[in-house]
Amino acid sequence: MNITFYLDGKKKQVETKTDTTLRDVLKQEKINEETGLIKLNGTLCHPLQTLKDGDTLEFVNIIYGG
Numbered sequence: 001m002n003i004t005f006y007l008d009g010k011k012k013q014v015e016t017k018t019d020t021t022l023r024d025v026l027k028q029e030k031i032n033e034e035t036g037l038i039k040l041n042g043t044l045c046h047p048l049q050t051l052k053d054g055d056t057l058e059f060v061n062i063i064y065g066g
Contacts, residue, residue, distance in 0.1 A: 003051055005029070006058040016051060023047040025057060036061040 005014045005025065014025060022040060026033045026047070033047050039058040040049055051057070 001051065001053040003054070004056045006056070007031070008061065014057075020051050021047065022049050022051065022057060025051070026059065031059055 001016045001018060001020065003014050003016060003025070005012045007029070014028070016025060016028075022038050022045065023033060026038070037060045038045055038047060039060065040051070041056050042058075
């Protein structure tokens with residue numbers, strides 16, 4: 001399966017297996033899912049959502065501080 005992955009405005013093509021979840025892709029890319037929001041095809045979604053061929057995944061980092 002092939003998905004398009006955006007991180008910090010940078011586009012990347014990612015190859016995945018069938019029944020891959022968003023969480024699996026984030027782990028593969030070494031991204032901590034707790035530091036941002038996940039958008040699948042433009043909609044916020046849960047990390048356990050299963051991907052389909054041609055999906056677009058975007059990870060939006062949340063900036064915080066004290």
